Amino acid sequence: MAIAATAALLLTPAASFAESRQSLTKEAFAFPAQGQVRVVLFRPDVSVGEQSTGGLDQPNAGWTEQAREQLTAALGKAQAERNIELKLMPELTGDDAKLMSDYRKLFKTVADSVIKHRLFLLDPLPTKQEKFDWTLGEGASRLGALGGGEYGLFFYTMDSYESGSRKLARLLASTISEEQPSEVNMGYAGLVDLKTGDLVWINVDVKMAGDVRTTEGASLRIGELLDGFPVRAGIKATKVKK
């Protein structure tokens, strides 16, 4: 539901952006060159659906489940290649579940703020243009203890594919008017240092590639989602070409 709000925020002005993807890393951040790096993956917020002719998103339970599994698997693989261990946050109960839920909301709020005020400069904040200093606070270390890792990764994807009739209608409409919304394929990911609570990296893309309903597509999507993801000290970061 929150992702829909973010989608609305991003989709309206998206056309005017030269780049649909924006990512930022906290200044001089890199994982330690040696030793273990464990990233806790919080339950990904994934939604996959299909657009009716009128453009209404119809969520699809099967696609969503499948996409969540395939994205998680592709992410584990991609991190292993970087010599980073991906750990899944276990299903929590009671006060722990509450804590996780609170931090999930806090992360969304902070990420929305970064996206709006810094990445896409919809409403730039004068004091937030130089440094990249956004944090969830030190209390986030409790998530590290629960998940058994030094860093935490949140990611969100939302995909709404066009149905056949939708494509046809849009094709016909394009002959008489230009503005017709179409597919939604967006996502964002953020990495949090669980010792300090600082947001160390964020990547947002409102026009993502990769059909998350397929294995290859999920892998391509993860590649884009991890664009600019921090690397271990001494290694040069690579940028994914659009």
Next chain:
Amino acid sequence: MRTLLRSLAAGVALLTCVAGASAMSSGKPEYGPRDETERGLWQQMDEYERELKNSEFLMNDPALNSYVKGVLCKAVGAERCGATRIYIVRTPYYNAMMAPNGMMIVWSGLLLRTRNEAELATVLGHEFAHFEKRHSIQMYNNVKSKTDAMTWLSVLPGGFLAQMSLMGSVMSFNRDMERQADLVALDDLARNGYDPIAASEIWEQLRAEMDSTSEGRRMRKAMDNAGDFFSSHPNSKERMEYLRAAAIGKRSSGQTMGTESYRRAMAPWWPQLINDQIKLNQFGATEFLLASMARGAWTADLLYARGELYRARGKEGDFASAIGFYKQAIAQDALLAESYRGLGVSLIRSGSKDEGKKALKQYLEKRPDADDHGIVSMMATTS
């Protein structure tokens, strides 16, 4: 128009609610998702529910939750209510919502407004009927087919008027569902021992409050006017008439309103419910609400509430009015300890210190384990 439609589609698709929605029918209850569309909607609501369970705004008290669930179960029968999960959310507005996966959300403002079990059962039963008749899914499918048609029409020259009429019918489908939920709930209530006349009473009260709120705020009023064509609410007068007419044929001697049991169940929560309402800082609206709840008979809980309202505003003469209300409340129900607290504070604020301290001490005697025992006892003893 496209924006309106999209927000309408998004908002309406998944939750049907009292403040803005409505119903269909058939045989034996069967609640699981039936097709791909329903599975998708259920999954989305399951995700929402995962988060809702951890909300700080939930009122988790087991006694309160089992009471509210018990009222629904009595109204619709134990074998049907089992498919639902009720979440009571602390927010001082009235609403109840029902998602297609069986998640029911009750706002605490509703508990403030219903005056007895039969009225609460009316609203819960109405929401349950939306669920059982799959109204939110029908709404979704209906909006989907109408938006589909609109997309095709927008391709054709001159399709605009046809689009407008389709939007009207999206909403009238909604009105039909609302009416059906009303009547199904009324039937359930009457069959299971609640007095069905409660239905017209509570809807009338809620409608009156809504009208007064929109009169109070010009923006709301303007929106209501603009929304006439799209109005999702059955006409108030017509609604009260069919509810009353249907109720008359279904009343019988064994039915109850459940006024006393409701009052007892809400007593521990009453001061909080009132406090949340007063903190909205809408004196006129709260005054109207209390009067419409009183329906001519000011009971102790409402007198206490009115005292709180005047005391909180604290304008010239308000403490004197508040003192009057608290005294009347105490005369009717000496067990409502919070009335003594309000009385004591109001007396002190208006200069009658000794009398005020005496009232505060009475409060402390009646509520030795009160959360605010420390501060009240300080006020009761220092000069």
